[in-house]
Amino acid sequence: MIGMVDYHMHSILSDGKDSYEEMVRVAISKGLDEIGFSDHVCIKPVDWAISLIDIPVMTEQIMDLKLKYKNQIKIRYGIEMDYFPGSEKELKELIESLPVDYVIGSVHFIGDWNFDTDQSLYGKWPNDQVYGEYFELIQQAAVSGLFDIIGHLDIIKKFRIYPESNQNKLFEDTIRIIKKHDLVVELNTGGIDRPCADYTPGPKLLEMCYRHNVPVTLCSDAHNADQIARHFESAIELLTQIGYQEIVGFKNRTRRMIRL
Numbered sequence: 076m077i078g079m080v081d082y083h084m085h086s087i088l089s090d091g092k093d094s095y096e097e098m099v100r101v102a103i104s105k106g107l108d109e110i111g112f113s114d115h116v117c118i119k120p121v122d123w124a125i126s127l128i129d130i131p132v133m134t135e136q137i138m139d140l141k142l143k144y145k146n147q148i149k150i151r152y153g154i155e156m157d158y159f160p161g162s163e164k165e166l167k168e169l170i171e172s173l174p175v176d177y178v179i180g181s182v183h184f185i186g187d188w189n190f191d192t193d194q195s196l197y198g199k200w201p202n203d204q205v206y207g208e209y210f211e212l213i214q215q216a217a218v219s220g221l222f223d224i225i226g227h228l229d230i231i232k233k234f235r236i237y238p239e240s241n242q243n244k245l246f247e248d249t250i251r252i253i254k255k256h257d258l259v260v261e262l263n264t265g266g267i268d269r270p271c272a273d274y275t276p277g278p279k280l281l282e283m284c285y286r287h288n289v290p291v292t293l294c295s296d297a298h299n300a301d302q303i304a305r306h307f308e309s310a311i312e313l314l315t316q317i318g319y320q321e322i323v324g325f326k327n328r329t330r331r332m333i334r335l
């Protein structure tokens with residue numbers, strides 16, 4: 076993993092199991108060159124996100140660790156923020172109040188339904204409709220200009236929920252919009268350990284991203300230190316098979332390219 080980055084990890088401040096410092100130490104031992112924390116920030120009250128009053132603690136801890144470990148590993152300050160249409164102003168103000176290096180924009184809600192934790196509503200509508208609504212939200216998140224990275228692009232498949240009919244046009248349109256608004260897509264390896272047992276996005280969507288020249292970065296979605304950089308060797312193999320030669324790194328919301 077020499078020279079690699081992992082930009083998606085959760086600590087005990089949101090729904091992770093380990094502290095930032097425990098994760099830093101493990102990342103160093105795994106030979107990573109750079110990591111970014113991305114605790115959940117959600118303007119709706121949910122038990123899996125950081126409490127808004129703890130946000131200054133998150134900032135302070137990450138800033139301290141950046142300095143403390145600066146000779147051993149680059150530490151970036153990211154957040155994984157839930158996108159809610161109509162709340163753009165509130166989200167923007169929150170982002171601008173934080174000295175973040177990047178913001179992952181994720182969709183975990185369709186309306187009030189937290190579809191990636193609550194399985195009870197699957198089957199109520201055709202999956203095609205659920206996919207349509209989910210990807211419409213991803214498109215709006217991309218257009219919002221709030222985010223640097225689109226989180227787990229096809230997480231709607233998490234519980235093995237797949238569309239009834241071919242949705243390639245929906246996927247292509249979404250990826251075209253992501254490109255037009257100049258976002259990066261994360262290759263999230265956490266999905267391999269979820270019921271869908273696949274990267275998010277999966278190889279087909281990743282290939283579409285490549286065809287549309289959408290840059291990618293590498294993310295484990297670690298919720299404990301052991302999960303840092305999980306499945307990265309196979310993920311890098313997949314990326315290079317598809318044609319990617321580099322991934323994106325972030326600092327102060329500015330990009331640089333890192334060779335694979």
Ligand SMILES: [Zn+2]
Nearest residue numbers: 155181226227
């Ligand atoms: Zn997420």
Ligand SMILES: [Zn+2]
Nearest residue numbers: 083085155296
């Ligand atoms: Zn996450």
